Amino acid sequence: MICNRNIFMATVVICLSTVATKAFGTECPIIPQPEESRIVNGEVFRLSSQCGILYDDCYEDQALLLQKELMRFCNMAVSVAPLRNGNTCKGRRSVYLKSDKTKNPESYRLEMDSQSVYISSSEAAGIINGIMSFLQLAMLEEERSGAIDLKCWKIKDAPQYAWRGFMLDEARHFFGKEKVKQILSWMSVYKLNRFHWHLTDSQGWRIEIKAYPNLAYIGGIGYYSSPYAPAQYYTQEDIKEIVSYAKERNIEVIPEIDMPGHASAAVRAYPEYSGGGSPDYPNYTFNPGRDTVYSFLTAILKEVDALFPSQIIHLGGDEVHYGNEDWNSDRDIQALMDKEQLGSLPDVERYFFKRIADSLFRINNRIAAWDEVASSDLPPEKTIIYFWRQNRQEQLQKAFDKGYSVVLSPRLPMYLDYPQDTVQVYGVDWRRFPLNTYRKIYEFDPMGFDVKYPKDAKILGVQANLWTERVVDGNRLDYMLFPRIAALSEAAWTKPDSRDLNLFEGRLKEHFGIYEKNKIYFLDVFNPQNTPEPRS
Ligand code: ACM
Secondary structure, three states, X not given: OHHHHHHHHHHHHHHHHHHHHHHOOOOOOOOOOOOEEEEEEEEEEEEEOOOEEEEOHHHHHHHHHHXXXXXXXXXXXXXXXXXXXXXXXXXXXXXXXXXOOOOOOOOEEEEEOOOEEEEEEOOHHHHHHHHHHHHHHHHOOOEEOOEEEEEEEEEEEOOOOOEEEEEEEOOOOOOOHHHHHXXXXXXXXXXXXXXXXXXXXOOEEOEOOOOOOHHHHOOOOOEOOEOOOOOOOEOHHHHHHHHHHHHHOOOEEEEEEEEOOOOHHHHHXXXXXXXXXXXXXXXXXXXXXXXXXXXXXXXXXXXXXHHOOOOEEEEEOOOHHHHOHHHHOOHHHHHHHHHHOOOOHHHHHHHHHHHHHHHHHHOOOEEEEEHHHHHOOOOHHHEEEEEOOHHHHHHHHHHHHOOXXXXXXXXXXXXXXXXXXXXXXXXXXXXXOOOOOHHHHHOOOOOOOOOOOOOOOOEEEEEEEEOOOOOOOHHHHHHHHOOHHHHHHHHHHOOHHHOOHHHHHHHHHHHHHHHHHOOOOOOOOOOHHHOOOOOO
């Protein structure tokens, strides 16, 4: 009885403290919710152009990043200087970027009082995370007479997962450098740190390859809704610029060169490498029966490796069966099957993957691929499987059993081409497919699949994917991404027992204000009629 009463009292206290938290605004307003945060009552840090950023020598790049982002998001120009020779910006309020001992390279501390803001970490990655927390605090307040008054916080923070990813398909529609940079900026604001760039597919090849220029010139022609539109692709200089923009923001870019299916754009440019297709998907594959195909793809991968420092290249491997009917009659493929004693077309796929993976390993890259490739025999320490089909959970089981590293990006709820609300009339039809709401993303449970999780399951983290067949322009891209990107951020960063959907929704409403200021065409999930759906 006494026990029950104590539980009752404890519940009342917890409820009251939640109410108090909301009523008095003592819940930290940033997304993702930090591991620990505490308001410093009554203290206000006045951010103005009189302030300076002072940095330990190792954090010069991050000081410049904070300076740039304060200018961009808060219209606030502050100076930077190294914390050397007793340089302390005497009498001026300052933001200090300090080297500190933290275990996790991405963890950080943020400590504020009315005169100083200290952001500390052992690594640049942690400093950038701390900078983004500070930046959000500033973005969420109004500027008055050239100054922004920030409530002071003490935050100690670290991520739940090392891999917090977003994938953009630029093969179906091409959005260009400025839009990609904008997405990267918002990814960093939300502490997402892996950008998976789907650069090739049947509708377009979007990356310049010097050894095979027609991939871009011819393969780049057209997109999903306009197959004869002039070629659109990224030059190697563009790619370098985007990769370094991402790196500045603690984002690793993982390029995807999809094979052996989804290859129509490439074989339109170089038909000699085609493995044919099927009536619905003509010329859909590379030809696994020809040695020249492996030399062609290896030359491409070498250039890709030289452009992306990630040392992980995603080779696709999905949906080959859609268009490999011609493999049954192709002379070279039939000869390969005889020679290698391959009994079926899936065996041919596995042979192809083993051979092309060897090319990647020779250039010291790891291979990433969709979950079809969990059926191959690849070295576990060099293989990352992206689980996407929850109707095929045996593929996740295989990936775990073989010791592969796994990124969880299941179609439900992590595919952002699926609608988020019944107000949507364009794109994937919500009457036939489930809604992928921000709530479902927020509540995503990585341990909720119907598989036996090994004790040492290598779950790297989570990722959302935006396929763009029905995403024709920047406004629609925003509409599909915002605010689900915020839910993804917290699902990936914050441990389940620290997440609370109601509190998240309260913070999310405040973030709509910063979307508006930055002209992001988001879906107002609380009042969908306020933000009409852009056409697809
Ligand atoms: C996929 O959605 N085809 C990976």
